Amino acid sequence: MAVDNVDVLVEDVVKPENLVYRRPSTLLDVELHYCPGCGHSTVHKIFMEVVEEMGIQNDIIGVAPVGCAVFAYNYMDVDMQQAAHGRACAVATGIKRMLPDKFVFTYQGDGDLAAIGGNETLHAANRGENFLVIFINNAVYGMTSGQMAPTTIEGMVTTTSPYGRDPKTMGWPLKFGELIAPLPGVAYVTRQAVNTVQNVRRTKKALQRALEYQKMGLGFCLVEIVSNCPSNWKMTPIESNNYVQNVLIPYYPLGDIKVPEVKK
Amino acid sequence: MGEVKLMKGNEALAEAAIRAGVDAYFGYPITPQSEVIEYLSREATKRTGMVVLQAESEVAAINMIYGAAGCGKKAMTTSSSPGISLMQEGLSYIASAELPCLLANINRGGPGLGTIQPAQGDYFQAVKGGGHGDYRLLVLAPYNVQEMADFVKLGFELAFKYRNPVMILADGALGQMMEKVELPPQEQRVHIEYPWATTGKPKNGERRVITSLHIQPEKMEEINLRLQRKYKQMQEEEVRYQTKNLDDAEYIFTAFGLVSRIAMKAMDLGRQRGYKIGWIRPITLFPFPTKIFAEVAQRVKGILDIEMNSGQMVEDVKLAVSGATRVEFYGRMGGVVPTPEEILENFEKMFIKGE
Numbered sequence: 001m002a003v004d005n006v007d008v009l010v011e012d013v014v015k016p017e018n019l020v021y022r023r024p025s026t027l028l029d030v031e032l033h034y035c036p037g038c039g040h041s042t043v044h045k046i047f048m049e050v051v052e053e054m055g056i057q058n059d060i061i062g063v064a065p066v067g068c069a070v071f072a073y074n075y076m077d078v079d080m081q082q083a084a085h086g087r088a089c090a091v092a093t094g095i096k097r098m099l100p101d102k103f104v105f106t107y108q109g110d111g112d113l114a115a116i117g118g119n120e121t122l123h124a125a126n127r128g129e130n131f132l133v134i135f136i137n138n139a140v141y142g143m144t145s146g147q148m149a150p151t152t153i154e155g156m157v158t159t160t161s162p163y164g165r166d167p168k169t170m171g172w173p174l175k176f177g178e179l180i181a182p183l184p185g186v187a188y189v190t191r192q193a194v195n196t197v198q199n200v201r202r203t204k205k206a207l208q209r210a211l212e213y214q215k216m217g218l219g220f221c222l223v224e225i226v227s228n229c230p231s232n233w234k235m236t237p238i239e240s241n242n243y244v245q246n247v248l249i250p251y252y253p254l255g256d257i258k259v260p261e262v263k264k
Numbered sequence: 265m266g267e268v269k270l271m272k273g274n275e276a277l278a279e280a281a282i283r284a285g286v287d288a289y290f291g292y293p294i295t296p297q298s299e300v301i302e303y304l305s306r307e308a309t310k311r312t313g314m315v316v317l318q319a320e321s322e323v324a325a326i327n328m329i330y331g332a333a334g335c336g337k338k339a340m341t342t343s344s345s346p347g348i349s350l351m352q353e354g355l356s357y358i359a360s361a362e363l364p365c366l367l368a369n370i371n372r373g374g375p376g377l378g379t380i381q382p383a384q385g386d387y388f389q390a391v392k393g394g395g396h397g398d399y400r401l402l403v404l405a406p407y408n409v410q411e412m413a414d415f416v417k418l419g420f421e422l423a424f425k426y427r428n429p430v431m432i433l434a435d436g437a438l439g440q441m442m443e444k445v446e447l448p449p450q451e452q453r454v455h456i457e458y459p460w461a462t463t464g465k466p467k468n469g470e471r472r473v474i475t476s477l478h479i480q481p482e483k484m485e486e487i488n489l490r491l492q493r494k495y496k497q498m499q500e501e502e503v504r505y506q507t508k509n510l511d512d513a514e515y516i517f518t519a520f521g522l523v524s525r526i527a528m529k530a531m532d533l534g535r536q537r538g539y540k541i542g543w544i545r546p547i548t549l550f551p552f553p554t555k556i557f558a559e560v561a562q563r564v565k566g567i568l569d570i571e572m573n574s575g576q577m578v579e580d581v582k583l584a585v586s587g588a589t590r591v592e593f594y595g596r597m598g599g600v601v602p603t604p605e606e607i608l609e610n611f612e613k614m615f616i617k618g619e
Contacts, residue, residue: 059464063331064475073473079462081334082475084357087327090319094331094339095462097315098288102464120327123320 024052028077037237039227040068040136042194044075046204047107047134051078054211060103061095063088065117067109068142086117089124092131103214104131111141114150114176121176128185128219132210135176135222138229139248146232150174153251158232173251177224181258187218189257193226193249195241202254218260226252267447273412274299274439276447277342277368277432280413282308284420285451286366287337288315290328292347295380296436297370300342312453322347326354326367333363334474336461338420338453340366344436345374345386348394355429356395360476360487362460364423366416368432370439373599381599382436384521387576390433391550398488400495402430402502403549405520409443417448422502426494427460433549435572437522437601495551504547505556509535513542515615516560516567517607520546520577527570529604534611541611549577557584566590566615570607573597590615 066085073080228240
């Protein structure tokens with residue numbers, strides 16, 4: 001019978017020696033709500049891989065934002081709090097000040113972190129709060145379907161900049177990483193992307209480094225990830241990844257913006 | 265008898281917080297309550313290790329409370345009217361996520377930037393929710409410096425019993441004036457592991473999620489029903505009030521907080537003139553002491569409600585009385601404190617000369 005044949009075929013193929021991909025144990029086995037091709041899914045996976053590899057699943061508390069990642073707690077198998085829009089860094093401050101020996105992170109989009117939460121992010125950075133901020137910058141409001149973000153680049157069309165962002169009336173795209181990097185409380189600022197395999201690997205390394213710095217108590221760490229939004233950009237996933245490469249990254253260049261001096 | 269000191273209301277509240285073993289205070293300076301954060305900055309950390317942090321705004325402060333309360337810690341803040349307005353978003357989230365915390369509003373005159381003088385214009389905001397959505401704070405109204413201290417411990421007990429924010433609603437005068445206060449003994453700060461608190465996923469258990477987001481309407485209604493059951497339980501178990509001279513009373517003076525003391529004096533003056541006046545002071549503003557008003561309404565000629573606002577608690581008094589007796593209101597606004605004489609004069613105008 002056909003069904004039996006499939007069973008045999010599956011058993012033949014699914015063997016430990018043939019394993020090329022495994023969902024990290026720290027990521028719950030549920031369907032993600034993110035759109036096909038969205039960078040959020042990739043970042044969730046690699047961050048949870050880092051948590052698994054560092055063995056800190058029971059020692060980390062996350063803060064989910066308002067935005068597309070509001071349901072991050074449905075996927076990340078760690079203790080989490082969901083914050084009001086923009087307030088993740090204030091919530092994380094409350095958590096970290098109460099539990100200084102635990103790892104704490106926030107996971108925020110551009111509107112959450114840089115617009116409505118700009119003040120909370122800035123002051124948490126300035127106090128040198130010892131936690132990690134994962135900053136997904138896709139230059140658009142995703143959850144509310146495509147309005148202009150503080151990071152929307154000049155000329156970019158969104159539903160609230162239908163003729164393209166005009167800096168004369170709408171302001172310039174905000175480079176939040178560069179803004180806070182000079183603050184003494186800030187330990188580590190880096191900008192990465194997840195549009196290519198190589199960039200995914202680099203992002204994962206950056207996330208791991210940030211958690212190591214947190215363990216050393218070095219202060220505020222910001223890992224900005226330039227990401228895509230195929231649905232609201234009205235592109236296929238591949239087109240959107242090309243847009244990240246050819247349009248966004250030239251404005252938001254990848255690499256470390258500030259790195260702490262660590263005594264070996 | 266415990267240690268007795270002469271203290272400002274704000275300082276007594278701060279000292280009581282240290283002695284109650286509070287874990288964290290997050291706040292932002294605003295007159296007339298900045299003594300709280302000043303006192304705690306000076307005293308708290310060195311004595312108990314309590315975290316005291318001056319936030320960048322009241323918006324940030326209340327969200328720091330959310331984070332700390334979500335770890336099962338005793339976290340509190342204080343502010344005054346404009347600052348409390350900024351906290352309403354956070355309070356709605358805290359109430360919905362069912363986190364315990366304590367805050368105090370040292371009410372000043374409004375609206376807007378208003379004045380720094382005492383007022384009670386934030387009654388509605390305190391007892392009817394304040395932020396968006398169907399929720400309530402449990403509201404305690406102290407009337408002297410002793411209660412400014414006593415309600416800290418009581419406030420945390422209630423906050424943790426119901427996993428709900430508790431507000432001490434005082435006014436600028438109670439914060440600023442000095443009185444004798446008997447201080448409670450020092451309690452140790454203790455870490456309690458609550459099953460709901462995010463302290464790191466248990467090795468042999470489920471992860472904990474603190475959220476107020478429930479996209480499915482049926483689920484969100486379920487949360488609302490749970491909250492409403494909780495508020496009903498508060499109405500059954502937590503009503504507190506104080507009365508005087510109810511036995512022979514033909515009239516009732518009612519007021520909360522500082523004004524209740526002025527009303528008490530007005531009652532005494534009135535009794536000297538032969539008016540049989542009784543006195544009711546609601547201590548919990550939510551849950552409101554509805555039953556005692558409903559009871560006395562059956563046998564008195566009228567109730568005079570006195571407030572430092574345009575008439576807010578009087579609506580709850582009228583609801584409680586439900587037309588069974590006449591309810592009048594006298595109030596001053598904008599930071600003006602009424603005198604016993606003017607209260608009595610207005611009582612006579614409304615209830616005696618008009619009869």
